[in-house]
Amino acid sequence: MIAREHLDTASIPGGDELKLFRRALKGADEYSIMLGRIELMNSRLSGSEQALATLTCERLSVKNPRLLIGGYGMGFTLRAALSVLPPQARVEVAELIPAIVKWARGPMAALSQNSLQDSRVTITVDDVCDVIDKADREYDAILLDVDNGPDGLTHEANDRLYSMAGLAKAKTALRSNGILAVWSSEGDAKFTARLRKSGFAVDEKTVAARSNGKGAKHTIWFAQKR
Numbered sequence: 001m002i003a004r005e006h007l008d009t010a011s012i013p014g015g016d017e018l019k020l021f022r023r024a025l026k027g028a029d030e031y032s033i034m035l036g037r038i039e040l041m042n043s044r045l046s047g048s049e050q051a052l053a054t055l056t057c058e059r060l061s062v063k064n065p066r067l068l069i070g071g072y073g074m075g076f077t078l079r080a081a082l083s084v085l086p087p088q089a090r091v092e093v094a095e096l097i098p099a100i101v102k103w104a105r106g107p108m109a110a111l112s113q114n115s116l117q118d119s120r121v122t123i124t125v126d127d128v129c130d131v132i133d134k135a136d137r138e139y140d141a142i143l144l145d146v147d148n149g150p151d152g153l154t155h156e157a158n159d160r161l162y163s164m165a166g167l168a169k170a171k172t173a174l175r176s177n178g179i180l181a182v183w184s185s186e187g188d189a190k191f192t193a194r195l196r197k198s199g200f201a202v203d204e205k206t207v208a209a210r211s212n213g214k215g216a217k218h219t220i221w222f223a224q225k226r
Contacts, residue, residue: 004032007107010099020103031074031108040148043111046076047211048183048218049145053080055205056141056181059222064088065140068173070128070161072100073145075112077183081143082115091121094128096146101125129161135173142170142180149184149219150191162191167198171225180223187219195223 004021012018016035023030031043057065064086069077072095081091095101101123104112115121124131128146150162160166162182170180180200182191187204195202200223209216 008099008103010097010103012097018097018099020107022107029110031111033074041074043074043108045209045215046074047213047215048207048209048220049073049076050080050211051205051207052143052145052181052183052220053077054084055207055220056143056179056222057081057084059179059224060140061177062140062175064090066090066138067092068128068131068135068139068142069093070131070142070144071095071146072104072123074108075104075115077143077145078121079113079115082118082120085120087120089120091118092124092131093121094124094126094131096125096127098125129166129169132161132166132169132173137173137175139173140175140178142173142178143183144181145183149186150182150188162194164194164198167194167200167223171198171200174225176225178225180221180225182221182223184219184221185216192221195221198223199226200224201226 002023004023007020007022010018019034021032032039033041067081069091072093078093104116144161192202192204203222205220206217207220209218
């Protein structure tokens with residue numbers, strides 16, 4: 001087995017650390033981001049992150065939408081969105097951890113495929129919760145992939161995104177018929193119920209973690225503002 005190389009360590013709110021690893025494989029290097037022994041992201045498992053973008057964009061009816069992506073991750077959601085959005089669309093990415101953006105422009109630059117230089121893209125180093133709190137009918141879609149799902153694993157403050165109050169803020173930030181799309185490593189019936197109680201029309205999808213449709217399954221909620 002090919003050994004992993006530890007590239008960097010970053011502190012995150014709460015005192016924990018993220019570690020970036022690389023394995024040199026034939027064809028393309030594999031990157032992984034770890035929280036302790038938990039693998040949060042792996043560059044070979046990008047299917048559901050891409051689906052978060054493409055399935056959201058399929059549901060949009062506006063000509064030049066404005067999107068907010070919460071969490072850069074490894075950039076797969078951003079790349080997928082840019083591949084289907086028109087030239088006049090705008091995409092804001094809110095990333096809480098500065099090191100993630102540094103890694104995207106450094107050791108993981110090949111994964112971004114120049115998406116960070118795209119004229120449609122704005123990178124904001126900030127908590128997506130705060131970005132949403134300040135917005136009033138500014139976005140046609142808000143895509144959230146800031147943790148392993150509605151249960152805050154890496155950052156407990158993420159819980160406020162998924163509470164009734166947080167969902168109300170997201171609804172205010174969305175334009176008419178806007179979509180709140182939420183990625184999760186697994187389903188959550190209580191979260192589905194909160195979305196519906198908040199007045200969203202909810203479509204819950206199970207998608208494959210890998211682009212080839214194999215492997216683990218993840219959940220994406222598409223909640224449309226009525």
